[in-house]
Amino acid sequence: MADTVVRIDNLVKRYKDLIALDHLSLEIKEGEVFGLLGPNGSGKTTTINCLLSLLAFDKGTVEIFGKEMTPTSYDIKREIGIIMQNVAVFDELTVYDNIDYFCGLYITDKEERRRCVEEAIKFVGLEDFTKFYPKKLSGGLLRRLNIACGIAHKPKLIILDEPTVAVDPQSRNKILEGIEELNRQGATVIYTSHYMEEVEQICTRIAIMDKGHKVAEGTKAELKKMIKNTETITVEIPEPSEEVSREISELPHVYKTEYKDDRLTVWCSGGKHNLIRVLGVLQDHDMHIGRVYSELPTLNDVFLEITGKALRDKED
Amino acid sequence: MQVFKVFFQILKKKYKSALIYTVIFLVISYGLSNSNTRNTEFKESKLNIAVMDEDESFQSGALKDLIGRKHTVKSIDYDKDTLTELLYWEEYDYILVINNGFSEALAAGKTEGLFKEYRVHDSFSSVYMNSILGEYVKTAQAYAAAGLSWEEAAARTAETLSRDTEVTYWSDVAEGSEEYSLWFSHYFQYMPYILISVLLSALGPVLSALNKKEIRYRTECSSLSARSTTPQIFAASAVFVIALWLIYMIAGAVMKGGIYEGRAWLAVLNSFVFTLVAAGIAIFVSSFSLEDNVGSMITQVIGLGMSFICGVFVPLSVLGDSVKAAARFLPAYWYIRANDMLNGRDPFSAGQFAVCLTIQLGFAAALFLMTLVIKRSRRRESF
Numbered sequence: 001m002a003d004t005v006v007r008i009d010n011l012v013k014r015y016k017d018l019i020a021l022d023h024l025s026l027e028i029k030e031g032e033v034f035g036l037l038g039p040n041g042s043g044k045t046t047t048i049n050c051l052l053s054l055l056a057f058d059k060g061t062v063e064i065f066g067k068e069m070t071p072t073s074y075d076i077k078r079e080i081g082i083i084m085q086n087v088a089v090f091d092e093l094t095v096y097d098n099i100d101y102f103c104g105l106y107i108t109d110k111e112e113r114r115r116c117v118e119e120a121i122k123f124v125g126l127e128d129f130t131k132f133y134p135k136k137l138s139g140g141l142l143r144r145l146n147i148a149c150g151i152a153h154k155p156k157l158i159i160l161d162e163p164t165v166a167v168d169p170q171s172r173n174k175i176l177e178g179i180e181e182l183n184r185q186g187a188t189v190i191y192t193s194h195y196m197e198e199v200e201q202i203c204t205r206i207a208i209m210d211k212g213h214k215v216a217e218g219t220k221a222e223l224k225k226m227i228k229n230t231e232t233i234t235v236e237i238p239e240p241s242e243e244v245s246r247e248i249s250e251l252p253h254v255y256k257t258e259y260k261d262d263r264l265t266v267w268c269s270g271g272k273h274n275l276i277r278v279l280g281v282l283q284d285h286d287m288h289i290g291r292v293y294s295e296l297p298t299l300n301d302v303f304l305e306i307t308g309k310a311l312r313d314k315e316d
Numbered sequence: 317m318q319v320f321k322v323f324f325q326i327l328k329k330k331y332k333s334a335l336i337y338t339v340i341f342l343v344i345s346y347g348l349s350n351s352n353t354r355n356t357e358f359k360e361s362k363l364n365i366a367v368m369d370e371d372e373s374f375q376s377g378a379l380k381d382l383i384g385r386k387h388t389v390k391s392i393d394y395d396k397d398t399l400t401e402l403l404y405w406e407e408y409d410y411i412l413v414i415n416n417g418f419s420e421a422l423a424a425g426k427t428e429g430l431f432k433e434y435r436v437h438d439s440f441s442s443v444y445m446n447s448i449l450g451e452y453v454k455t456a457q458a459y460a461a462a463g464l465s466w467e468e469a470a471a472r473t474a475e476t477l478s479r480d481t482e483v484t485y486w487s488d489v490a491e492g493s494e495e496y497s498l499w500f501s502h503y504f505q506y507m508p509y510i511l512i513s514v515l516l517s518a519l520g521p522v523l524s525a526l527n528k529k530e531i532r533y534r535t536e537c538s539s540l541s542a543r544s545t546t547p548q549i550f551a552a553s554a555v556f557v558i559a560l561w562l563i564y565m566i567a568g569a570v571m572k573g574g575i576y577e578g579r580a581w582l583a584v585l586n587s588f589v590f591t592l593v594a595a596g597i598a599i600f601v602s603s604f605s606l607e608d609n610v611g612s613m614i615t616q617v618i619g620l621g622m623s624f625i626c627g628v629f630v631p632l633s634v635l636g637d638s639v640k641a642a643a644r645f646l647p648a649y650w651y652i653r654a655n656d657m658l659n660g661r662d663p664f665s666a667g668q669f670a671v672c673l674t675i676q677l678g679f680a681a682a683l684f685l686m687t688l689v690i691k692r693s694r695r696r697e698s699f
Contacts (some may be wrong), residue, residue: 084534150534
């Protein structure tokens with residue numbers, strides 16, 4: 001069994017009357033890509049700041065690599081790479097000098113540092129921009145520089161706090177591929193985001209947060225099993241008669257139907273061949289069928305069912 | 317020494333405005349050193365007066381003689397246009413026409429209609445000449461009224477009005493001394509402005525960059541301890557501040573043409589203490605991590621504001637009591653007080669000089685302490 005890299009136990013953080021983290025407990029194993037998913041203001045960044053001892057908390061404990069994390073745990077900090085939500089680079093330094101500076105906070109040996117910096121530059125694909133100043137870089141390239149600054153010293157635990165905010169799709173894919181590659185190379189990754197697609201794509205285990213609480217935790221499959229919905233079928237048809245609607249509602253495993261905007265949506269819970277059965281009823285009544293979709297539940301469905309609201313409700 | 321190194325890497329990008337301030341300061345100081353002349357003697361003004369005597373009497377002749385004792389008088393006979401042209405081209409300062417019937421009018425005690433004049437309106441020379449003519453008329457009429465003949469009255473009037481007033485020249489400009497000459501005290505006089513401006517425009521932005529929240533958090537997340545980071549920033553700042561101060565001291569010595577002597581060393585000490593104050597201001601302002609344009613605005617407000625209020629640009633003796641009372645709460649005031657003691661504007665007292673230095677050091681210490689308090693309160697704040 002893999003070792004525990006991060007253990008957060010009963011963490012409480014208050015800002016005056018606001019409870020930012022409410023008895024949060026998490027355990028992250030070595031080699032995982034652990035996703036912290038939740039809308040803005042759910043407590044993801046506060047969790048990261050408490051984890052890194054940047055923020056004092058009111059109650060609870062944080063252990064990293066089996067040791068208690070404190071502001072002076074420099075041996076632990078040596079093994080952590082942090083990529084902040086806001087780009088943290090010097091506008092006055094070139095791409096190379098920025099990476100060299102942040103790498104130098106961990107590695108003092110010049111030769112080793114030079115090697116690490118060059119590898120980091122290559123890893124994020126900034127070879128052609130080493131002499132550029134950050135203000136000359138596009139948003140995507142700037143994010144890649146931010147990542148290079150955080151990973152150049154080859155940390156065992158990498159924490160990425162919403163690294164793809166305001167990034168174009170191409171750069172976003174590059175960043176996500178890079179994170180997967182870092183994980184393949186042996187790093188444990190904590191990834192916070194409010195983009196469920198990203199979390200679904202790269203995370204091996206996910207904790208869903210809302211209002212400082214952990215509302216669910218598990219692998220993608222485990223999370224999806226927590227909810228009733230297993231399949232959502234959508235069919236474009238003219239408005240069905242009451243008889244058609246009743247027949248579909250009475251099909252096995254169907255627990256909810258809705259007709260809106262020329263589309264019939266059928267929610268199913270478990271069972272097989274639900275789509276064929278729904279289409280069978282429609283054909284029996286000679287209904288003209290347009291486009292047909294069958295979707296598996298998403299993390300948004302999980303969040304919606306657990307909290308009663310969509311993940312993107314609070315998105316910026 | 318990663319932080320120490322990055323300090324100077326950032327400084328390389330921020331030095332331009334500091335360089336501009338320094339070059340302008342040195343050029344102005346050099347200019348002052350070469351053009352520093354003083355008015356120590358009083359010399360009466362001598363006007364060019366043209367006189368057209370239409371009366372041609374004894375009285376009018378006596379008046380011309382009197383004017384001619386202190387001014388250059390030339391008798392002319394031109395038309396009005398020519399006279400106006402002569403005034404325009406400043407060949408004469410004043411053109412006096414003694415009207416026909418002047419002697420009778422004078423004897424009758426009249427004061428109006430005696431003269432016509434062509435003059436530059438509201439000029440110094442016209443006011444001066446009108447005053448002379450008025451005095452002549454009143455004095456001569458007074459002597460005549462006392463029973464003197466016109467010959468005697470004219471002679472007495474000429475004697476009375478020819479007496480010179482004793483003039484003592486007083487200047488607020490200090491004498492200075494051989495060790496600490498006047499122009500050299502100017503060099504040190506303007507130093508508060510230049511030190512504040514340069515340190516706020518160079519040291520301030522570098523520290524602001526290092527204090528930027530994201531950078532600070534990332535550095536705090538690293539394995540570099542806070543006990544190592546702060547001393548590195550402090551050491552780099554100290555190297556820069558002392559190097560800058562040394563540049564000014566060396567430039568001063570070069571302009572002076574030799575090594576400092578006597579009181580000049582006290583001026584050097586005074587400037588060093590104020591350099592600490594200026595560094596304290598820059599460090600304090602930078603703890604707010606301001607944007608460059610805001611920092612630049614603050615540089616102007618603090619640099620110019622403090623300099624005007626505290627007597628850097630204008631001598632303290634010229635400033636009002638309320639301004640000086642307010643200036644006491646600013647460090648540049650105490651710097652200038654100390655400098656005034658050294659250049660002789662105020663009597664030198666070693667005790668008072670030490671008080672001025674101590675108060676400046678107090679300001680520096682207060683600024684450093686306030687910065688520490690701000691840093692501590694921010695250390696564990698949230699994003």
